[in-house]
Amino acid sequence: GAVVSQHPSWVICKSGTSVKIECRSLDFQATTMFWYRQFPKQSLMLMATSNEGSKATYEQGVEKDKFLINHASLTLSTLTVTSAHPEDSSFYICSARDLVSSYEQYFGPGTRLTVT
Amino acid sequence: AQSVAQPEDQVNVAEGNPLTVKCTYSVSGNPYLFWYVQYPNRGLQFLLKYITGDNLVKGSYGFEAEFNKSQTSFHLKKPSALVSDSALYFCAVRDYSGAGSYQLTFGKGTKLSVIP
Numbered sequence: 088g089a090v091v092s093q094h095p096s097w098v099i100c101k102s103g104t105s106v107k108i109e110c111r112s113l114d115f116q117a118t119t120m121f122w123y124r125q126f127p128k129q130s131l132m133l134m135a136t137s138n139e140g141s142k143a144t145y146e147q148g149v150e151k152d153k154f155l156i157n158h159a160s161l162t163l164s165t166l167t168v169t170s171a172h173p174e175d176s177s178f179y180i181c182s183a184r185d186l187v188s189s190y191e192q193y194f195g196p197g198t199r200l201t202v203t
Numbered sequence: 204a205q206s207v208a209q210p211e212d213q214v215n216v217a218e219g220n221p222l223t224v225k226c227t228y229s230v231s232g233n234p235y236l237f238w239y240v241q242y243p244n245r246g247l248q249f250l251l252k253y254i255t256g257d258n259l260v261k262g263s264y265g266f267e268a269e270f271n272k273s274q275t276s277f278h279l280k281k282p283s284a285l286v287s288d289s290a291l292y293f294c295a296v297r298d299y300s301g302a303g304s305y306q307l308t309f310g311k312g313t314k315l316s317v318i319p
Contacts, residue, residue: 091246093246121306128312129312130293130309130311130312131309133308180246180247192249194246194248194249196246197244197246199244
């Protein structure tokens with residue numbers, strides 16, 4: 088089956104530093120990848136949609152300069168949280184859509200970010 | 204915009220009993236509906252989807268869902284609950300976001316607890 092990996096699975100960083108999260112589709116090609124944020128006991132909130140080779144589309148209220156998304160290849164997208172603050176602490180989940188089937192969307196295991 | 208509602212924050216059921224997790228939807232066209240399960244600190248796992256065809260959809264781990272157009276519902280069911288089914292369940296609808304792009308819109312989630 089289709090597998091999406093994320094790295095790291097958890098990260099602790101100091102306030103003011105930047106952290107990069109990688110999302111990879113391991114056995115399929117994904118033209119579109121999605122980044123979600125999930126607060127404790129809440130649903131997933133879509134942050135941005137990225138298409139390979141083009142700029143990401145951010146949802147309303149998401150700071151594009153703070154959450155930098157790069158989708159350089161059909162199997163890799165990265166989310167960089169710049170100048171992190173404690174309020175950025177959250178669970179970040181990426182998802183990838185199969186190039187072949189536009190209905191299927193596969194999710195990564197998530198990355199727990201804690202900013203101290 | 205499309206939306207889904209999960210009216211129950213939590214559902215408790217005894218092991219061996221049937222379980223139902225409710226979901227209602229609001230769409231402007233034909234609904235594409237999904238159920239996902241999330242275990243603690245993990246990403247989402249796909250359970251099943253309804254695109255077209257039979258109203259009763261069978262999915263992973265013995266789960267099934269019934270699409271009811273007149274009631275705009277897509278409830279998740281399982282005949283006999285297992286303790287290992289305890290998790291967070293999300294209903295989602297595919298939402299058209301413009302320029303040929305689709306994304307998933309999630310309900311708020313329902314925590315299922317199966318009591319031994």
